[in-house]
Amino acid sequence: MSDFLIDEELLAAIDMGSNSFHLAIARVDHGEVKKVVSMSEKVQLAAGLDENKNLTEAAQQRGLACLARFVGRLSSVQPNRLRIVATNALRQAKNGHEFIQQAAEILPKPIEIIAGREEARLIYLGVSHTMANGGRRLVIDIGGGSTEFIIGEQFEPLCTESLQMGCVAFTKKYFEDGEISYKNFNKAFVAACKELSAIANYFKAEGWDTVVGSSGTIKACRQIMVNMGWSDEQESVTREGLEKLKDKLLKYKHVSEMEFSGLKEDRRAVLPAGIAILYAAFEVLDIDHLMYSDGALREGVMYDLLGRFKHEDIRDRSVQALIGRYGADPKQAERVVKTAQFLFDSVASKLKLTNEDSDLIRRAAYLHEIGLAISHGGYHRHGAYLLQHSDIPGFSQIDQNHLSHLVAHHRRKLRSESKMDVLKVGGQSLVYLCLLLRLAVLLNHSRSDQMLPAIELEVLDAQQWQLTVSGDAKQWPLLVADLHDEQEQFKHWDIDLIIQSEKFID
Structure with missing residues (x-):
């Protein structure tokens, strides 16, 4: 890896989310990541987890086909300037290694399955680089399989949590047939409240000045509220607007009946579950206003990669x-x-x-x-x-x-x-x-x-290494004894360790 990244060179990130896969390609312009290509596909890996937590063949093929299309856009990006991260669905999948092995034949870099808190950290990094306001932020990102909550200041996350609730996972559990009712919405809401209760007191004690939401579910809810006239003058998600969105949703009996201005077709099926999770977050964490940020996991991945080039x-x-x-x-x-x-x-x-x-x-x-x-x-x-x-x-x-x-x-x-x-x-x-x-x-x-004695290590061939110890080996009797023992251990791993010294020849 080079020691620096010249302005205008490309970075890329693939975010293999539980609901959508995203590709972002960006140029680095005076330390800022400027996106030049952005692609997104609804793969819904989380929906492809069967009752035994195995990815179905159909889900795997959807994912592989999407990655193949993404790779077609990566010809101008050097592999060491690309990161590919996977989140909750592959964290959960018992047969995830099968998918990863097949993906390795397509992708120029290995997939990194990241832990929930690492996902939260990277989301915060992406959001913080796209927000101008300062102060302490609470960031909420509702994904397909998990929802991340982060409190941070400037570019530093202070508290990171990842809860096992997401719009795809909750859709499978509470809205699988597309039916909408007060009963199934309330089940989803109560389940989300239970998840949130584990972090509520801790997060409230830490406190925040502003609340920011990121990714598809919150983006969709905000867009509907803006189009319906239910947001405030800053086009934020408000408690009152979210209440109206929930009430409007519960007037429908099935997701196919929903008529919301600005709702994309591929978001329709998972919207009720997403609203239930967002509504629970507002209730349990006492949120009144939530701003939206375009920054998310893939932007955070690229800024994190940029930091590695800058020795940060x-x-x-x-x-x-x-x-x-x-x-x-x-x-x-x-x-x-x-x-x-x-x-x-x-x-x-x-x-x-x-x-x-x-x-x-x-x-x-x-x-x-x-x-x-x-x-x-x-x-x-x-x-x-x-x-x-x-x-x-x-x-x-x-x-x-x-x-x-x-x-x-x-x-x-x-x-x-x-x-x-x-x-x-x-x-x-x-x-x-x-x-x-x-x-x-x-x-x-x-x-x-x-x-220490002067040493030299040389690889003679695939099965032979030679370690040369300069000077009289009798000056280091314990070292000599340890090296003798180590020769035997190396043999177990099919390497012949030859030790040379002026007065100690193996």
């Missing part, structure tokens, strides 16, 4: 926060990072490792001891668990899975079957990174700032 990567801030939270030794982390980067640079070209691989091993080296906060015994497993299951801003589930495997395998025995697990998750490059991290940790077992 949220992932590095998250790594430092984890070190502090779990009381890891920062000096030892720095020693291992320095050694890991030296080893990586020595072999990256021969092993065809990328800049993204360099970032990954560096972050794993910083975090390899966080499991000590739980217990010294098996701390590598504790650290791996924390990385796998925590909400870590900036990281996708795939990123966290890679980090987890690196930390899990940085010490103790390597088993042949665990290599197969690593290969399945991250391919041969992740296997190499695990071995490089092991060497970096091993070379710093003394936890000392005293000069």
Whole structure:
């Protein structure tokens, strides 16, 4: 990845939402993301989740066909300037890996399944970059499978929550046959209120100055209110206007009968569920006015990507926060990072490792001891668990899975079957990174700032690595013993580690 992004170069994001898939392509103009292409298709992945939480074949084919059309517009965008994120439907799908494998044959970059709070963070980033007003904001984004709530100031989210309610999921549960009645609307409303009760007191205590809504459901509700004369002079969604919209909706018996000025046909089926969720948010959080923002997840993804080019990567801030939270030794982390980067640079070209691989091993080296906060015994497993299951801003589930495997395998025995697990998750490059991290940790077992022996790592061929230790190896007896042990572990993962020294020849 380059160190800077020149103005006028293209960025792109694909947002694989539970209701719609979106493609945005933008130019960077003096630090601002200016959209030049925008595409959206109602794929409704969430509607394709069966009773066992598996994506149906029809839903998968809808998604793949949409992605194929999107890819046709991406020829001018370099892969390292593209991010593809998936949200609640693929978080929920038990067979999501099948869809992802098929999509990998179409897409130039892997899909990143992001956690709910990470989705919320990125939504806030997209909204905050498209709003001129300051102060503390509450941002609400009603998606197909989940609804995100964020409180933030300027460009920083302070509270992020993702609730399991969305317009597609609620349509399936409460309005599946398209019937509209007070009874099914009230069931949806009460269910949304129950979800909101988990965050209401916390969010109210934090407080906000303005409320902003984003994405399709709120956009549709606002447009109907504006066209019907139910919004205020700023064309905001008001409590009074939302009450009128709800009352008008309940006069219809079926979604096919609805007549709302400005309602798009592809929004018709999910509108009652969307209104129920929005109405619950107004009631439980005591909202009177809500402004609308065109910024949403895809804009947030592009601004986050832009930050990575400008060395403002949220992932590095998250790594430092984890070190502090779990009381890891920062000096030892720095020693291992320095050694890991030296080893990586020595072999990256021969092993065809990328800049993204360099970032990954560096972050794993910083975090390899966080499991000590739980217990010294098996701390590598504790650290791996924390990385796998925590909400870590900036990281996708795939990123966290890679980090987890690196930390899990940085010490103790390597088993042949665990290599197969690593290969399945991250391919041969992740296997190499695990071995490089092991060497970096091993070379710093003394936890000392005293000069280590000069070392050189060379890849002789696909199955042979050579580590050269300069000077008299007898000066470092423990290091020599550790290297002997490590040779045996490397063999379990099909690498012959040859150790050379002036007075110690393997």
